[in-house]
Amino acid sequence: AQSVTQLDSHVSVSEGTPVLLRCNYSSSYSPSLFWYVQHPNKGLQLLLKYTSAATLVKGINGFEAEFKKSETSFHLTKPSAHMSDAAEYFCVVKGGTALIFGKGTTLSVSS
Amino acid sequence: DTAVSQTPKYLVTQMGNDKSIKCEQNLGHDTMYWYKQDSKKFLKIMFSYNNKELIINETVPNRFSPKSPDKAHLNLHINSLELGDSAVYFCASSYLLPVGPANTGELFFGEGSRLTVL
Numbered sequence: 625a626q627s628v629t630q631l632d633s634h635v636s637v638s639e640g641t642p643v644l645l646r647c648n649y650s651s652s653y654s655p656s657l658f659w660y661v662q663h664p665n666k667g668l669q670l671l672l673k674y675t676s677a678a679t680l681v682k683g684i685n686g687f688e689a690e691f692k693k694s695e696t697s698f699h700l701t702k703p704s705a706h707m708s709d710a711a712e713y714f715c716v717v718k719g720g721t722a723l724i725f726g727k728g729t730t731l732s733v734s735s
Numbered sequence: 736d737t738a739v740s741q742t743p744k745y746l747v748t749q750m751g752n753d754k755s756i757k758c759e760q761n762l763g764h765d766t767m768y769w770y771k772q773d774s775k776k777f778l779k780i781m782f783s784y785n786n787k788e789l790i791i792n793e794t795v796p797n798r799f800s801p802k803s804p805d806k807a808h809l810n811l812h813i814n815s816l817e818l819g820d821s822a823v824y825f826c827a828s829s830y831l832l833p834v835g836p837a838n839t840g841e842l843f844f845g846e847g848s849r850l851t852v853l
Contacts, residue, residue: 656840658841660844662776666846666847667739667825667844667845667846667847668778668825668827668842668844669844670841670842670843673841712776714778718840722768722780722783722791723780723841723842724780725770725777725778725779727775727776727777728776728777728778730776
């Protein structure tokens with residue numbers, strides 16, 4: 625069965641500093657992995673996806689993630705945080721026909 | 736154009752009432768989903784329909800009944816509402832199978848329907 629574990633429930637950074645949101649996955653075969661973002665009182669928006677092409681995946685708003693099979697990780701990074709990045713981030717694996725969500729990481733950005 | 740739209744956005748009701756949430760997608764997808772997001776932001780799949788056929792039916796009380804009149808619509812009806820049903824319900828759609836590099840099965844979500852049961 626597929627699953628994802630987000631290692632931090634809350635990450636706080638200062639504006640202009642790097643962002644790292646950690647995610648480990650478990651899958652019995654080559655997974656499809658996604659990061660979604662949810663801004664307050666909004667729906668979920670796809671940030672980026674990995675589907676067995678390039679291991680370094682670039683997404684929207686300057687985010688990227690690297691698929692590391694040896695470490696079963698799919699961490700999300702951004703070189704420089706912006707105030708508008710403050711949101712809930714979900715690491716997601718495709719398990720059969722549905723997406724299975726991690727528990728989420730709340731990103732706070734201070735000025 | 737809104738891709739996945741849900742109505743109503745907010746719903747406040749008393750325990751014991753029956754309510755419905757409607758969802759429509761104009762993306763041409765063949766699969767639609769209902770997810771429940773609890774107060775801790777955890778998202779859990781409830782149901783999924785592919786071309787009007789139920790394909791995922793997670794452990795959900797039978798007070799919850801989905802209905803898909805066509806592949807562009809998936810409604811959720813809830814009978815005898817309980818306090819624990821208070822949550823945000825998200826509708827989503829996708830292609831069941833990847834149709835190419837541009838669409839690899841990711842879900843497109845509506846903005847959610849916040850249900851409060853008093």
